[in-house]
Amino acid sequence: MPATVEAAVERLRAVPAPLQGALYMTAAALGFSVMNVAIRSAAEELDPLQIAFFRNFFALLFMLPWLWQVGAAGLRTAHLGLHLWRPGRSPRARGAGPGARSAGPRPRPARARAA
Numbered sequence: 001m002p003a004t005v006e007a008a009v010e011r012l013r014a015v016p017a018p019l020q021g022a023l024y025m026t027a028a029a030l031g032f033s034v035m036n037v038a039i040r041s042a043a044e045e046l047d048p049l050q051i052a053f054f055r056n057f058f059a060l061l062f063m064l065p066w067l068w069q070v071g072a073a074g075l076r077t078a079h080l081g082l083h084l085w086r087p088g089r090s091p092r093a094r095g096a097g098p099g100a101r102s103a104g105p106r107p108r109p110a111r112a113r114a115a
Contacts, residue, residue, distance in 0.1 A: 035055070039051055039055065042054070
């Protein structure tokens with residue numbers, strides 16, 4: 001690592017843990033906001049599948065240095081069954097429809113009035 005990056009890492013390690021967490025949360029919120037703006041501007045010209053592809057592609061590029069350093073051990077889990085069980089618990093998996101937030105009753109569509 002360059003000396004300036006090492007110095008920045010050492011200064012961050014000297015910060016108390018709660019403040020580090022707040023800084024990470026602020027950086028994540030900023031990153032999600034930038035991503036949201038980029039997706040909305042891309043939606044004017046690109047197909048949603050292309051947007052999803054590029055979002056995941058750039059996320060992979062962002063994660064590759066970490067994955068290169070820790071190897072496949074960084075992706076291992078002791079609770080694989082729980083990771084596989086969780087998606088089945090979502091309202092969408094229970095047939096609530098696209099974008100559903102709960103498994104409650106769905107609103108009925110408005111009926112057209114007779115003229």
